[in-house]
Amino acid sequence: MKILIIQQRYGIGDMVIFLPYIHAISNKFNKPITLLAKESSKAKDILAEDKHVDEIITLSEDKDGLGGLFKLSSEIRKRKFDKVFIFNSSLRYNVVAKLAGIKSIHQYPLFRSKDNIVHSAKIFTENVVNEVVSTEPNLKIISKKKDYDKNIKHICLGISASGLTKRWDIKNYIKLSKELTKNRKCKFYLAAGKNDIDLIKEFKNSDVGKNCESFEKLGIRETLQIIKNCDCYIGSDTGFAHIAVGLGIKALTLFMDSPVMAYGKYSSRMTVVEPEGEKNSTTHDTLGKDKISFKEVLYKANEILN
DSSP: OOEEEEOOOOOHHHHHHTHHHHHHHHHHHTSOEEEEEOGGGTHHHHTTTOTTEEEEEEOOGGGOHHHHHHHHHHHHHTTOOSEEEEOSOOHHHHHHHHHTTOSEEEESOTTOOOOOHHHHHHHHHHHHHTSOOOOOOOOOOOOOOOOOOTTSEEEEEEOOOSSGGGOOOHHHHHHHHHHHTTSSOEEEEEOOOGGGHHHHHHHHTSTTGGGEEEOTTOOHHHHHHHHHTOSEEEEESSHHHHHHHHTTOEEEEEOSSSOHHHHSSSOTTEEEEOOTTOSSOOOTTOOOGGGOOHHHHHHHHHHHHO
16 A cells, blocks of 8 residues: 655644654554655655655645646656545645545645644544544654763754744843853754854854854754754744754744744643743734743743753
8 A cells, every 4th residue: 555645834843743643644554655745844854764754755846836736646646646645725735636546535624724733633643543643743863873971961052043033132042051051061052054154153252152063064964963962952933943842852942923822832842932921822923032031031941951
């Protein structure tokens, strides 16, 4: 039996959040699955060592539009899938599956406009496997041996974000790092890329800069190995926060302008900080980056590290 799963969301965090449901379907049929996903989800890096997935088909731009619909269905037809599980309400993917000759099509109700990413996936999957599915993701990697000093707290700092409205000021991270090093030895790993070089330089040129490394020259698979050995993640709601949770690391995640109920409540490993005045209510357009309480972040960071 050949099984296809379609998960078309853009983000790395989305990919991590869907792991429990991919694993549950694979376990139900005792078969590794093929995954259709966007390149931006970094599925090929994240799932490279996951035995539940045997192939990833990249949902590239040339498979968009009317012409892309036929191109995509043709590519899928070649693989002769028996079943497909579509984690969205799009008529497009339903049509693609039918054109590809897949007989058994399972999908969210068509044309549904509102969707809580976790609740919808959980309910859908539980109806398939006929058992309760945990929302805790398990990101499977083979750890490469490297000595990390156990007398030092290794902290991944998510100083970047997908937009300025989701980014805590770099000066706050520097101040936080200074406070955390008052009572313990720390090493900081800056989860940021080439586009964040100014932020990285400012941190490295600060009083705590000598105790840090950055990710700007590393690929996702290299960063997985580092995050796996960290004591915690502190930073914005980015893919790195969800990667940390998937690797079993506690994450203190700052929600300033993204939906906390969808992305901040699915794992017991994630602790959230919202803007002052918000309580399980932060969403897109909250624009609360200047209302994040430094005292609250410091308090919760110390709780995790202690």
